[in-house]
Amino acid sequence: MVDGGSKWSSTDDMIIVGNDPFQCQKFKQFLHGQFHLKDLGPFKFFLGLEVARNPEGIFLSQRKYALDILTDTGLSGAKPSPFPMSQQHQLGHSTSTPLADPSSYRCLVGRLLYLTITRPDILYVVNILSQYMHSPRLDHHDAAMKVVRYIKNSPGQGLFFPSQNNLQLTGYCDAD
Structure with a gap:
């Protein structure tokens, strides 16, 4: 550096x-x-x-960054979530109360988006949440907080790049 x-x-x-x-x-x-x-x-x-x-x-x-998100959202002492989002979410059809101040939601989703650099496990969920930035509702905020509780399970999770590699590409898919 x-x-x-x-x-x-x-x-x-x-x-x-x-x-x-x-x-x-x-x-x-x-x-x-x-x-x-x-x-x-x-x-x-x-x-x-x-x-x-x-x-x-x-x-x-991004361990420190993840821990900062937990602290800033007040979820340091919260129970961790085993999954970042429920499988049968209905966020696209939400009729819950619109957030009075959407800036906190936008900030949180932006921070989660930056966290996806080393956390591809939350990439899909953050993509879903970012679709509601223009008019977030209480359900969207609750879903974002569930992602933060999921991060609490392993804030130090990241990416490992081995020095010895067989140069074989492996892909994984989690689809129904």
Whole structure:
């Protein structure tokens, strides 16, 4: 990770990633010749993404971000949900009360959308919830809170990229 100070802003952060350490270092030297840079070392935390490395591979998660969502929604002490959404939801036909202030719903769904970077397990549900951003109702808000309770089961869940891979693509589908 490189922190490049410029005369227009105090810091501009940049992540340099590659599979050739020599080329990465060469690129950093080029940038250093053009700008004032400070190398912050290996990438560990950036915009809510946490990176853990070991010889087996790289693990990406958003644990702190997920815990912040739990705290901000007041659900830190709530009972976790085993599923992010009920299978037979009727959100499209909701007649519940429209939310007086939809901004909190929009903010929560936006945060959940950002969490899908490392949590593909909630991607479908967040997609459903985002369809009601223009006019959310109480049922939609309750469904979003259920997703947050689902996240409480495993806030540190993320993506693992093994260093040794057989380059075989595997796909999974959860459909009825």
